[in-house]
Amino acid sequence: MNQVSEIATAxxxxxxxxxxxxxxxxAAIRRIPxxxxxxxxxxxxxxxxAIFTSQAHFDLEQEKIFKRFPVPVTLSALLAEPGTVIAxxxxxxPLLVTRARDGVVRAFVNACQHKGSKIVEDCEVHKQxxxxxxxxxxxxxxxxxxxxxxxxxxxKDLDKSERGLKELPAxxxxxxxxxxxxxxxxxxxxxxxxxxxxxxxxxxxxxHVYGRKTFELKANWKLVLEPFLEGYHVQRLHAxxxxxLFVDAPNxxxxxxxxVRQLSGRIGYEPSMLDEDADANIHKLxxxxxxxxxxxxxxxxxxxxxxxxxxxxxVDQTTVEYFMLTPGPAETPKAKEVFERSYELIVKVFGxxxxxxxxISQAGLSAGVPExxxxxxxxxxxxxxxxxxEALMK
Ligand code: FES
Ligand SMILES: [Fe+2]
Numbered sequence: 001m002n003q004v005s006e007i008a009t010a011x012x013x014x015x016x017x018x019x020x021x022x023x024x025x026x027a028a029i030r031r032i033p034x035x036x037x038x039x040x041x042x043x044x045x046x047x048x049x050a051i052f053t054s055q056a057h058f059d060l061e062q063e064k065i066f067k068r069f070p071v072p073v074t075l076s077a078l079l080a081e082p083g084t085v086i087a088x089x090x091x092x093x094p095l096l097v098t099r100a101r102d103g104v105v106r107a108f109v110n111a112c113q114h115k116g117s118k119i120v121e122d123c124e125v126h127k128q129x130x131x132x133x134x135x136x137x138x139x140x141x142x143x144x145x146x147x148x149x150x151x152x153x154x155x156k157d158l159d160k161s162e163r164g165l166k167e168l169p170a171x172x173x174x175x176x177x178x179x180x181x182x183x184x185x186x187x188x189x190x191x192x193x194x195x196x197x198x199x200x201x202x203x204x205x206x207x208h209v210y211g212r213k214t215f216e217l218k219a220n221w222k223l224v225l226e227p228f229l230e231g232y233h234v235q236r237l238h239a240x241x242x243x244x245l246f247v248d249a250p251n252x253x254x255x256x257x258x259x260v261r262q263l264s265g266r267i268g269y270e271p272s273m274l275d276e277d278a279d280a281n282i283h284k285l286x287x288x289x290x291x292x293x294x295x296x297x298x299x300x301x302x303x304x305x306x307x308x309x310x311x312x313x314x315v316d317q318t319t320v321e322y323f324m325l326t327p328g329p330a331e332t333p334k335a336k337e338v339f340e341r342s343y344e345l346i347v348k349v350f351g352x353x354x355x356x357x358x359x360i361s362q363a364g365l366s367a368g369v370p371e372x373x374x375x376x377x378x379x380x381x382x383x384x385x386x387x388x389x390e391a392l393m394k
Contacts, residue, residue, distance in 0.1 A: 014327040015281040046372035058315040070178035087120040090311040100142035107170035113163040174199025192256030207325035215320040219358035221312040232378035258388035
């Protein structure tokens, strides 16, 4: 028995059925054609090499996208309880995200207002009601207020209310925590209410974070994103792992502003399968793949959901924060084994196959070849997405 079929024998536990999904998502799933009826027109679109290799293009993306609009920093599921804190350095800015006793998620620059020291040094989840700077022990509430200063008598006229942590606008969106990195007035208009509703239907805000892993890749962030927007590579790149579970068939694609929702039937899919058992696990039939603006990827599998935040670090460098979400913690030895195998498999597939593909593409593109990348009919979602990015970069 191979790893994939073992996952399919997962023990009975909380599952998501079609009827548990929101009406818009249900209707979209019902539009997926049978595998044999699926058809895509050929296409031949190109993009210049420079979008993956030019420093000027990278800088423009930073200015027009990543510093201009709120970006995903981490997941609500990591901060499920009030009184939790996590630091995040993925965008090259030390950030601190908290959920205070009032339940509100806030983001701050992870820098003490005394002399700038990082307050939380690692990127683990901490359950605590206060934040204490390791340097001289200034203490802050999870709402960012400075509440304690060691030897306060040694500071002349210190007004604690002026030395709270620097707060950045933040918001939870379908279980993803978005932050306006430059601290400016946030423009939330690129985030889709429908996508947030879908993520809620899929249980992302309340999921259990079974595993997470950070990958440092030598590839432009868009090269890391591309495989999650096309099915062309699946049967080829993943031939030895998951390729035989998927067909080349086109998927049902909906764009919500610059957010992409791709829904596809698994191999041998027929629409009538949706009504065979109203309580069946919808993830056995349908794969959901989202690109949340600008760099948040969500892919559903039979028993877990993968979320990836693709954080640009340099023109040819990306930090990927991968999260495997399950409906709850493993409660039985069998569930534990299934989750463990799933985690190993998915890290191997994404890390060893998709991310590797991004790195080997970057190698050629950085050598100037090809001068333009070429996209076929099975890759058209990439172009649809790039058109939105390009419009925002004007
Ligand atoms: S730098 Fe934080 S207390 Fe001094
Ligand atoms: Fe892939």
